[in-house]
Amino acid sequence: xxxxxxxxxxxxxxxxxxxxxxxxxxxLTVRDVGLSGxxxxxxxxxxxxxxxxxxxxxxxxxxxxxxxxxxxRIVLHPDVTDGELICRMLRRFFALGLPxxxxxxxxxxxxxxRYDYRA
Numbered sequence: 001x002x003x004x005x006x007x008x009x010x011x012x013x014x015x016x017x018x019x020x021x022x023x024x025x026x027x028l029t030v031r032d033v034g035l036s037g038x039x040x041x042x043x044x045x046x047x048x049x050x051x052x053x054x055x056x057x058x059x060x061x062x063x064x065x066x067x068x069x070x071x072x073r074i075v076l077h078p079d080v081t082d083g084e085l086i087c088r089m090l091r092r093f094f095a096l097g098l099p100x101x102x103x104x105x106x107x108x109x110x111x112x113x114r115y116d117y118r119a
Contacts, residue, residue: 004099005071007047009056010036012076014055015083016055016090023094030054032105053099057081062106064115071106077108085109 008017020027030036035043040060044067047054054071062075076085089107098106104115
Protein backbone atom coordinates (compact mmCIF):
# COMPACT_ATOMS: atom_id res chain seq x y z
CA UNK A 1 0.00 0.00 0.00
CA UNK A 2 1.19 3.48 -0.84
CA UNK A 3 1.55 5.90 2.02
CA UNK A 4 -0.47 9.05 1.40
CA UNK A 5 0.19 12.52 2.77
CA UNK A 6 -3.26 13.55 3.98
CA UNK A 7 -4.54 16.75 5.55
CA UNK A 8 -7.82 16.38 7.44
CA UNK A 9 -10.17 19.33 7.42
CA UNK A 10 -11.63 20.36 10.76
CA UNK A 11 -14.96 18.72 9.92
CA UNK A 12 -13.53 15.17 9.84
CA UNK A 13 -13.95 13.11 13.06
CA UNK A 14 -10.76 12.23 14.92
CA UNK A 15 -11.63 8.53 14.68
CA UNK A 16 -10.89 8.83 10.94
CA UNK A 17 -7.48 10.32 11.71
CA UNK A 18 -6.63 7.43 14.04
CA UNK A 19 -7.75 4.85 11.48
CA UNK A 20 -5.70 6.48 8.70
CA UNK A 21 -2.64 6.51 10.97
CA UNK A 22 -3.06 2.79 11.74
CA UNK A 23 -3.23 2.20 7.98
CA UNK A 24 0.23 3.77 7.70
CA UNK A 25 -0.64 7.15 6.20
CA UNK A 26 1.05 10.46 6.99
CA UNK A 27 -1.86 12.37 8.53
CA LEU A 28 -2.06 15.94 9.76
CA THR A 29 -5.08 18.03 10.69
CA VAL A 30 -5.67 21.69 9.88
CA ARG A 31 -5.21 22.33 13.62
CA ASP A 32 -1.80 20.62 13.54
CA VAL A 33 -0.55 23.06 10.89
CA GLY A 34 -2.22 26.20 12.26
CA LEU A 35 -4.82 26.53 9.50
CA SER A 36 -7.99 26.08 11.55
CA GLY A 37 -10.55 28.69 10.52
CA UNK A 38 -8.42 29.98 7.63
CA UNK A 39 -9.80 30.62 4.15
CA UNK A 40 -10.25 27.86 1.57
CA UNK A 41 -7.70 29.63 -0.64
CA UNK A 42 -5.09 29.61 2.14
CA UNK A 43 -5.76 25.94 2.80
CA UNK A 44 -5.51 25.13 -0.90
CA UNK A 45 -2.16 26.95 -1.17
CA UNK A 46 -0.84 24.85 1.74
CA UNK A 47 -1.98 21.64 0.02
CA UNK A 48 -0.21 22.62 -3.18
CA UNK A 49 2.99 23.62 -1.37
CA UNK A 50 3.13 20.50 0.81
CA UNK A 51 1.79 17.95 -1.71
CA UNK A 52 -0.95 16.80 0.64
CA UNK A 53 -4.35 15.41 -0.25
CA UNK A 54 -7.27 17.07 1.50
CA UNK A 55 -9.98 14.97 3.13
CA UNK A 56 -13.04 17.13 3.80
CA UNK A 57 -16.81 17.34 4.06
CA UNK A 58 -16.75 20.89 2.63
CA UNK A 59 -18.44 20.88 -0.77
CA UNK A 60 -16.68 24.14 -1.72
CA UNK A 61 -13.64 21.95 -2.37
CA UNK A 62 -15.56 19.96 -4.98
CA UNK A 63 -15.50 22.96 -7.36
CA UNK A 64 -12.18 22.92 -9.28
CA UNK A 65 -13.01 26.24 -10.95
CA UNK A 66 -13.27 28.09 -7.65
CA UNK A 67 -10.29 26.25 -6.11
CA UNK A 68 -7.85 24.56 -8.51
CA UNK A 69 -6.98 21.02 -7.48
CA UNK A 70 -3.49 20.86 -5.97
CA UNK A 71 -2.13 17.48 -4.91
CA UNK A 72 -5.63 16.05 -4.70
CA ARG A 73 -8.88 16.15 -2.82
CA ILE A 74 -11.26 13.64 -1.34
CA VAL A 75 -14.61 15.28 -0.67
CA LEU A 76 -16.98 13.16 1.38
CA HIS A 77 -20.72 13.39 1.01
CA PRO A 78 -21.70 16.11 3.49
CA ASP A 79 -24.44 14.05 5.13
CA VAL A 80 -21.85 11.50 6.26
CA THR A 81 -20.39 12.56 9.59
CA ASP A 82 -20.16 9.19 11.35
CA GLY A 83 -16.50 8.24 11.74
CA GLU A 84 -17.10 4.50 11.31
CA LEU A 85 -19.05 5.01 8.08
CA ILE A 86 -16.35 7.34 6.75
CA CYS A 87 -13.70 4.69 7.49
CA ARG A 88 -15.74 2.03 5.65
CA MET A 89 -16.17 4.36 2.66
CA LEU A 90 -12.44 5.13 2.63
CA ARG A 91 -11.53 1.44 2.95
CA ARG A 92 -13.56 0.75 -0.20
CA PHE A 93 -12.04 3.81 -1.89
CA PHE A 94 -8.45 2.76 -1.10
CA ALA A 95 -9.15 -0.83 -2.22
CA LEU A 96 -9.67 0.59 -5.73
CA GLY A 97 -6.11 1.91 -5.72
CA LEU A 98 -7.22 5.48 -5.22
CA PRO A 99 -6.46 8.36 -4.88
CA UNK A 100 -4.13 9.50 -7.61
CA UNK A 101 -2.12 12.70 -7.48
CA UNK A 102 -3.91 15.75 -8.86
CA UNK A 103 -7.39 14.28 -8.91
CA UNK A 104 -10.62 15.20 -7.19
CA UNK A 105 -12.89 12.52 -5.76
CA UNK A 106 -16.38 12.84 -4.37
CA UNK A 107 -17.01 9.81 -2.16
CA UNK A 108 -20.54 8.87 -1.17
CA UNK A 109 -21.92 5.80 0.59
CA UNK A 110 -23.15 4.43 -2.74
CA UNK A 111 -20.29 5.34 -5.05
CA UNK A 112 -17.26 7.38 -6.05
CA UNK A 113 -16.94 10.07 -8.69
CA ARG A 114 -13.46 10.89 -10.02
CA TYR A 115 -12.42 14.07 -11.78
CA ASP A 116 -8.98 14.55 -13.30
CA TYR A 117 -8.07 18.21 -13.69
CA ARG A 118 -4.40 17.81 -14.59
CA ALA A 119 -4.44 19.62 -17.92
